[in-house]
Amino acid sequence: MHWITLRMRVRTPIFNGDDGAGLRPASLRGPMAFWFRALAGTVAGPDVDTLRRMEESVFGAMGAPSPIAVRLARPLPVEWEQRPQWLEYGDNGEKGPGLGYLLGQGMGSIVGGRYRLMRPYVAPEQAGLFPLRIGLSGNPAVDALALAALWLLCAYGGVGARVRRGFGGLSIEGVSDGAEHLKAIPWTAESLRSPGFDHYRDLTRLWTATPELRECAAHLPELVDLEKPGVFARPWNDDEVPTYPVLSRARTCAGLSVASNRTWEGLLAHTGTCFSRFRASVAATPATVHTTPQQGQAAGDDAAGAAPPTHPLFPLGALGLPVVYANGGRVGERRASPLWLRPVADQGGQWHLFSFAFHDRFLPGNPPLVETYKRRGPVEIRDCDVVELSRRWVEGMKGEADPQWQ
Structure with a gap:
């Protein structure tokens, strides 16, 4: 197994359980699997059995451990403050309920007319840069697609609760160790960094045509062939409504x-x-x-x-x-x-x-x-x-x- 170390940053507060752990490898693997399915769905289409097999070849299954390892070098600091400074002010410095509205009832409650948190969180300014170690398998298809899943998670998603409302955001700031192990796969220390603002400016669809994903997506058929030769998986047709989230120009x-x-x-x-x-x-x-x-x-x-x-x-x-x-x-x-x-x-x-x-x-x-x-x-x-x-x-x-x- 070849190890690379990524420099990671917390962009918005992470709400990841009530035990004060802040962030765990499992908290990353679950969202990575979600984004892998969104990518693999461009090949598997309606065949969810093939989709499952493709996911298992990268992230493992019961009795079959993943060939990819995810390790956190150190725990992230956790805050327990009910009314942190970032919750005090709304747009343009004026007090407002907008943040509490996005956080919802699961993260806190309104006490005395003010929203108060009821769960611990990782604050961006306290977490700073932190190292994340990824153990690569040596299989170019598996390694390329596992890193693509992490890149997608950091570019569009997040970890923990309320990620669909802007919380739990992460970014990849660079590779601090092991960059030489990327030579066999379509990633470099620079392309693995989370995209800059220009990437989002003209996006009207989430699709695999970006330079970061195009070469990785080309490895997807290899997982189909390895896991189930002769499978009849096919891409979704433009007139079909996918049964799960999938990267698509039409959907x-x-x-x-x-x-x-x-x-x-x-x-x-x-x-x-x-x-x-x-x-x-x-x-x-x-x-x-x-x-x-x-x-x-x-x-x-x-x-x-x-x-x-x-x-x-x-x-x-x-x-x-x-x-x-x-x-x-x-x-x-x-x-x-x-x-x-x-x-x-x-x-x-x-x-x-x-x-x-x-x-x-x-x-x-x-x-x-x-x-x-x-x-x-x-x-x-x-x-x-x-x-x-x-x-x-x-x-x-x-x-x-x-x-x-x-």
Whole structure:
């Protein structure tokens, strides 16, 4: 096994459990596997058995350890402060609820009109640069794709809780040791660094055409052949809705915000305010269907929905579930938000919001039905709602610094 050491940086606070560990190798391997599937899905397509086999060849399975090793050279410092300084101020230095809105009820609660954290976190300024050791297997395909998964995690995702709302961001700042072991794979010490601001500026889709991923993606068929010769895996057709998140020209959208701020917390505070208004505008959208004329005129689709008819459309749910829902004592379907929000900094140190969404199938079933709190009968969330709302958000943030959603 050949080891390389990466210089890593925490970009936004990491919420990774309640035991004070801060960050573990397993906390990285899980998100790496998510982004590997998004990449491998460009080859495996609808064949999820092939997708599983490809993942196992890189990240291992029960009884078959991964050929790749991930080690943290030192633990990251953990903070327990309920009201840290970065939570004090919103956009332009004004106090506001935007950050608390993005953090949600799982990370804290409002006490005395102010949001207070209830979970430990890793603060960017305290963590500083930290070393991450990666043990390479010697198989060029496996090594190239494992590093591609880590690169994708740092470029677009994160670790821990609330990564889809801008938290848990990491970046690769360089290679401090073992760069000579990259010669056999399509990575260099420079290309492995997390992308700069120019990378995000013109992105409208998440796809494999970037220089960093193109050569790595060429190794994917090798995993298919190694694991299951003669497999009938194929790429997704443009007219198919993928059943899981996958990098795609046709089934993703992305964009960079006009709004910027000198700090990540200021940007996310502003983003939280915008997102709150955006969700409110979606909740007020008339979007209820009726199966018979006797059911009367359509009612507004708001989150309370006092007495909706059978099978009302519920576009608000397309931004992610749960939206406070229940069916008696039974919990229904869960679905993370398809919309991701990620702060990125430009060369001058100003932070912008990079938003993107995977347009995969929202929930199983045709149509998928979910029971929600205070609504009689199931509600329907359509794949087209995911596409429409995510594009509306992305285009709105690209077009105005402070969009007023109608």
